Amino acid sequence: MSDDREQRLIAELEALRALKKTSSIFDFEATGEAPDRYMIVLRGNGITRDTSVNAEIETVELHKVELRLPYSYPERSPDIRWTTPIFHPNVSYSGFIGVKDIGLPWETDLGLDVLCERLWDVARLAYMNLDDAANYSAKTWFEDECQIQLPVDPRPLRDKNAPAGSNVIRYQRKGAGGATRAEPRPGQDVFFIGEDTPTPDLPKPVRRMPARRPPPNDNDVLYIGDE
Numbered sequence: 560m561s562d563d564r565e566q567r568l569i570a571e572l573e574a575l576r577a578l579k580k581t582s583s584i585f586d587f588e589a590t591g592e593a594p595d596r597y598m599i600v601l602r603g604n605g606i607t608r609d610t611s612v613n614a615e616i617e618t619v620e621l622h623k624v625e626l627r628l629p630y631s632y633p634e635r636s637p638d639i640r641w642t643t644p645i646f647h648p649n650v651s652y653s654g655f656i657g658v659k660d661i662g663l664p665w666e667t668d669l670g671l672d673v674l675c676e677r678l679w680d681v682a683r684l685a686y687m688n689l690d691d692a693a694n695y696s697a698k699t700w701f702e703d704e705c706q707i708q709l710p711v712d713p714r715p716l717r718d719k720n721a722p723a724g725s726n727v728i729r730y731q732r733k734g735a736g737g738a739t740r741a742e743p744r745p746g747q748d749v750f751f752i753g754e755d756t757p758t759p760d761l762p763k764p765v766r767r768m769p770a771r772r773p774p775p776n777d778n779d780v781l782y783i784g785d786e
Contacts, residue, residue: 568595585679610652645682646697
């Protein structure tokens with residue numbers, strides 16, 4: 560293992576440890592001092608449905624997602640596999656997904672903590688892209704039958720530091736590199752995503768995260784939403 564790769568893996572481990580301190584939802588399992596394989600654990604509401612005819616929607620409260628960091632990481636994105644039941648238009652029945660499948664363009668500076676926030680948004684149905692579905696049964700259900708309030712869990716992943724009922728996502732470019740979490744500056748526009756966020760382009764009650772929009776002034780801020 561090269562020194563650069565080992566340092567990156569150690570930094571990712573520390574970032575996930577820091578994330579765990581800010582969340583009552585998030586946990587993880589890893590092996591080794593510089594792990595390249597994680598089991599991400601998310602405790603909160605999601606939904607699933609059996610593949611049998613006339614199966615009912617059921618609530619799930621535990622989500623596990625396996626992350627494997629390839630040898631070429633971070634140039635190549637993590638391999639992601641959902642290992643617990645989930646009913647989501649962008650997650651196939653096999654559970655395998657890519658970062659692009661969940662609207663998160665991969666760049667080398669993008670950390671695993673940011674990826675975990677998007678995985679939680681997938682789990683709680685705060686994020687979905689019906690135009691690029693991998694599970695067409697779920698796509699059809701959300702378009703034609705969904706009668707549940709979305710997201711099914713209103714909490715952001717960093718729920719210990721965020722206002723109740725809101726999700727705050729802030730990303731900022733690092734030069735020509737990737738996106739990293741940025742703290743808000745005085746006067747900076749901050750986008751809050753909560754239960755009352757409207758999405759008039761979707762059939763009720765399905766809601767998506769708001770689309771990316773230009774930042775105020777000349778600040779180079781990236782808001783991650785639907786692609």
